[in-house]
Amino acid sequence: MSAPPLTRGLLGTGDPSLAAHLAAHGPLTAVPDLAGVAADLTGRGGAGFPAARKLRAVAEAARAAGTTAVVVGNGGEGEPAAAKDATLLSRSPHLVLDGLQLAAGYLGAGTVVLAAGSAALPGLDRALAERGDRGRVRLVALPDRFLAGEESALVAAVDGGPALPRTKVPPVRERGVGGRPTLVQNVETLARLALLARGDAAAGHTLVTRHTAGPHGRVVDVAEVPLHARLGDVLPLHGGTQAVLVGGYHGSWLPTAVAAEVALDRAGLASVGAALGAGVLAALPGDRCGVRETASVVGYLAEQSAGQCGPCLNGLPRIAAALELLARPGPPRRGLLEDVQRWSGLVVGRGACSHPDGSVRFVASALRVFAPELSAHAAGWCTAAPSSAPFLPVPGGTR
Ligand SMILES: Cc1cc2nc3c(=O)[nH]c(=O)nc-3n(C[C@H](O)[C@H](O)[C@H](O)COP(=O)(O)O)c2cc1C
Ligand code: SF4
Structure with a gap:
């Protein structure tokens, strides 16, 4: 079977300069109806939300409030196993900045922000200088934490506070940065918007x-x-x-x-x-233990919540501790698996943000897929090679 071609449309040649960007993509021209252009584009920050719907909703919220909107590019990428947004920002900063420019133009936004990890900021500052946009786009450094890229946490950070999520109501599209309607869009989504505006089919x-x-x-x-x-x-x-x-x-x-x-x-x-x-x-790989990998990641996820809500304060740490026990081969821990399942059910839908829901989704899939490994542990052995290094990255852990 032949593999589909891997294009380099978004990742460029590795030269992040404005000259290379213009040579590859040509200049950005005005787009009369950006939401129309983005009709089939879904967000790439995690939830897959339709970009056109969000653009229109923020425009409507700004109109209703009689104020100007704010546009924020989300390059936080707090997910430790992800590197796509950091790679995009370092290789193709001008595509992301084009996308911000388009969104800001569509909304008539008064404030434009690009938030990212501190390692990305010098390159972004250089890119802004190249296009004469220093001062027009504000760069904000985000802490290297799992939750920092959640949109309400991002808004809090842009407003100068700690990057912690808040309740979903009112949504940031109505009350975000400085209390104004705010469009938060993942940087890959913005870069794809810039390709779509140029009629580039690779934007899909x-x-x-x-x-x-x-x-x-x-x-x-x-x-x-x-x-x-x-x-x-x-x-x-x-x-x-x-x-x-x-x-x-x-x-x-x-x-x-x-x-x-x-x-x-x-x-x-x-x-x-x-x-x-x-x-x-x-x-x-075959020589790693999926239960051990899962326990380690869930320990990290439990530690990353700021413990503002019940499910993160009580649920996730308990689930993480139980998975730690299940990850160790030994005599069966009667009822522990059922406890994990029960506690998982109790946290769903109960947090201010979807961190608990996402975490227990990951746990549930592990209990399904690694059921044979859990049985092996209960029988006192593990299929992983004794010396094999853990596979999934967990900041602050031993890997
Ligand atoms: C716990 C959590 C962490 C998140 N982290 C990020 C992130 O690092 N980067 C990102 O773009 N979106 C992240 N999101 C999603 C954002 O809240 C938001 O939906 C997204 O930035 C919107 O952009 P999009 O519509 O272009 O996908 C996270 C969501 C949750 C619940
Ligand atoms: S659900 Fe958890 S991560 Fe989300 S705001 Fe509440 S305590 Fe923080």
């Missing part, structure tokens, strides 16, 4: 961060792939791959055989209970 493609096993450990790269591609053609899956993580740490584990055949699009992934999320694909 998507960026994914791939984790595979190499002879010297985990190999991480970012690729641009066509939507609808077969996952097995995009992510190298060797005979030993025991499961595939799709979407990231709010995503889902899939059995390798299921993952290999699934189409990389909303409908295809939904049919197997998954979503593209933060654009992460990870092929877990």
